[in-house]
Amino acid sequence: MRRYMYMFIAFLSLASVAMAADSQIWGEMRIQNILGYGQEESLKLGPLFTMLQHQYFAWIFLGVLIGVPGAFFIHYKIIGPKVFPHSEKKYYAFNLYNRIIHQVAAVSFLVIIPTGFIIVFGDFFGGGTLVRMAKNLHGIFTIPFTIVVIPMALMWVKEAIFNWDDVKWLMIVGGYLSKEKKPILAGKFNCGQKMWYWVAILGGITMILSGAFMFFLDFKMQMLHDLTGMSQIDLLRAAAIIHNVMGFAVLALFITHVYMSMFAIKGAVHSIITGYVEEEEVKILHSTWYKKLKDQGKF
Amino acid sequence: MSRMKFYCDDHRCIECFACSVACAEAHELPTGISRRKVITLFDGIEGKEVSTSIACMHCTDAPCEQVCPVDCFYIREDGIVLHDKNKCIGCGYCLYACPFGAPQFPRDGAFGAKGAMDKCTMCAGGPLETNSEKERHLYGQNRIAEGKVPMCAAVCSTNALLVGDAESVSNIYRKRVAGRGKGV
Ligand code: SF4
Ligand code: SF4
Numbered sequence: 001m002r003r004y005m006y007m008f009i010a011f012l013s014l015a016s017v018a019m020a021a022d023s024q025i026w027g028e029m030r031i032q033n034i035l036g037y038g039q040e041e042s043l044k045l046g047p048l049f050t051m052l053q054h055q056y057f058a059w060i061f062l063g064v065l066i067g068v069p070g071a072f073f074i075h076y077k078i079i080g081p082k083v084f085p086h087s088e089k090k091y092y093a094f095n096l097y098n099r100i101i102h103q104v105a106a107v108s109f110l111v112i113i114p115t116g117f118i119i120v121f122g123d124f125f126g127g128g129t130l131v132r133m134a135k136n137l138h139g140i141f142t143i144p145f146t147i148v149v150i151p152m153a154l155m156w157v158k159e160a161i162f163n164w165d166d167v168k169w170l171m172i173v174g175g176y177l178s179k180e181k182k183p184i185l186a187g188k189f190n191c192g193q194k195m196w197y198w199v200a201i202l203g204g205i206t207m208i209l210s211g212a213f214m215f216f217l218d219f220k221m222q223m224l225h226d227l228t229g230m231s232q233i234d235l236l237r238a239a240a241i242i243h244n245v246m247g248f249a250v251l252a253l254f255i256t257h258v259y260m261s262m263f264a265i266k267g268a269v270h271s272i273i274t275g276y277v278e279e280e281e282v283k284i285l286h287s288t289w290y291k292k293l294k295d296q297g298k299f
Numbered sequence: 300m301s302r303m304k305f306y307c308d309d310h311r312c313i314e315c316f317a318c319s320v321a322c323a324e325a326h327e328l329p330t331g332i333s334r335r336k337v338i339t340l341f342d343g344i345e346g347k348e349v350s351t352s353i354a355c356m357h358c359t360d361a362p363c364e365q366v367c368p369v370d371c372f373y374i375r376e377d378g379i380v381l382h383d384k385n386k387c388i389g390c391g392y393c394l395y396a397c398p399f400g401a402p403q404f405p406r407d408g409a410f411g412a413k414g415a416m417d418k419c420t421m422c423a424g425g426p427l428e429t430n431s432e433k434e435r436h437l438y439g440q441n442r443i444a445e446g447k448v449p450m451c452a453a454v455c456s457t458n459a460l461l462v463g464d465a466e467s468v469s470n471i472y473r474k475r476v477a478g479r480g481k482g483v
Contacts, residue, residue: 025394025400026333026336026400026403027338028338030336030338030353030399030400031338031340031351031353033398033400034353034398034399034400037398038398046362046395046396046397046398047362049366049395049396050362050365050366050396053365053366053368053392053396054365054366058368119368119388119390120368121368122368122369122370122388122390123367123368123369123370125369126369126386127369127370127371127383127385127386127387127388128369128385128386128388131368131369131388132388132389135388135389135390136408136412139412214390214391215411215412215413216411217391217394217404217413233394233395233400236391236394236395237395240391240392240395
């Protein structure tokens with residue numbers, strides 16, 4: 001509870017400094033910002049952001065949006081889904097708390113990601129009300145995600161730490177390149193899920209912070225300026241670059257996560273709705289975990 | 300066609316704020332928005348103090364235009380950089396790209412959300428019908444369409460603020476520099 005209170009207070013104080021009238025962008029620092037723009041000794045973040053945003057960001061997003069599902073489409077056609085019987089024994093792996101936290105995050109992502117796209121391709125959508133609404137929803141749905149990201153990080157961190165199983169998993173790409181149902185070494189989470197965990201948690205937090213910078217614009221955080229030696233406008237430029245680059249990773253892994261749970265492993269999505277996982281599925285795809293559960297007499 | 304440019308001669312600027320105030324008044328800008336701003340460096344240090352007036356510089360190859368995700372900028376043939384407030388989503392990208400910190404954002408949404416970007420139009424209005432009620436409301440006066448000089452330059456008592464096609468501006472400045480023998 002206390003954690004939420006702190007978060008709320010931090011949010012309010014950020015919001016109030018955002019209203020502060022004069023900032024380094026338009027005030028005293030303005031000349032230094034102008035002189036520093038693109039100079040040798042500066043970080044050149046202005047020209048860098050302009051170049052990236054002008055020539056690359058939208059294309060890379062488009063590439064990820066088409067490329068990743070494209071690769072999975074081929075995978076689905078050639079190798080096809082893994083289907084496990086859904087009438088066998090089940091194990092109750094995700095309690096109500098796990099599921100609610102995950103579902104809140106899921107719903108947030110389902111709004112944040114498409115609206116992000118509408119912003120990136122704003123000219124395609126003609127700008128104006130639709131894109132503005134998308135931008136606002138993009139920000140609003142960050143709030144539920146912000147609330148669940150820490151609890152989600154904590155509830156799964158133990159399972160998300162990498163180990164030897166993951167090296168072996170990586171070498172056979174999780175067994176997804178063959179139709180065979182051979183037991184694959186993995187704990188409760190396999191290497192792919194772990195990668196998504198870290199990108200979603202650390203990447204998600206990075207997205208929240210860089211997004212907040214851009215939203216609040218004039219926030220004053222002396223500590224941050226002292227620490228980085230960056231002016232307000234350069235912090236904003238850095239935030240915009242980071243937000244986009246991190247966006248590529250989050251997007252790519254999000255699509256993967258959705259594909260795996262909905263298509264590649266038929267019906268896997270149910271586990272986070274009902275909390276139950278299928279015995280067959282665990283036995284094959286998470287053999288290390290299966291052994292442990294078996295020893296404990298859970299199956 | 301020649302390109303319109305601003306130039307502020309910092310040897311002449313006396314930090315009277317007339318340009319800034321006149322601009323805000325002429326275009327009925329909301330408080331907190333100053334399209335043109337006077338900035339003084341080394342305040343009070345004799346021989347070093349210098350003031351200048353900054354607004355949008357209407358850049359050639361304007362960076363703001365390059366980064367806008369909704370493509371709402373358009374550059375007139377005379378080089379004046381304008382944008383469409385009805386398209387703008389207030390993302391702030393133009394500000395990050397701009398070397399001069401020109402784009403500003405009114406806080407008119409809930410929770411401090413940014414409104415449509417606002418910047419100097421060189422008194423040339425926007426994409427709406429020239430001198431219509433709507434254009435005036437969103438972008439301020441369209442003095443260029445009336446054949447008038449932008450407000451800031453019109454009120455500059457020392458003629459520090461120059462505006463016009465790039466060539467005549469630099470001609471005037473060159474003459475001044477030659478006259479006082481310094482100042483480049
Ligand atoms: S807003 Fe900035 S980048 Fe755009 S034309 Fe004006 S000064 Fe140049
Ligand atoms: S704030 Fe408006 S004008 Fe500026 S880049 Fe964003 S949409 Fe374009």
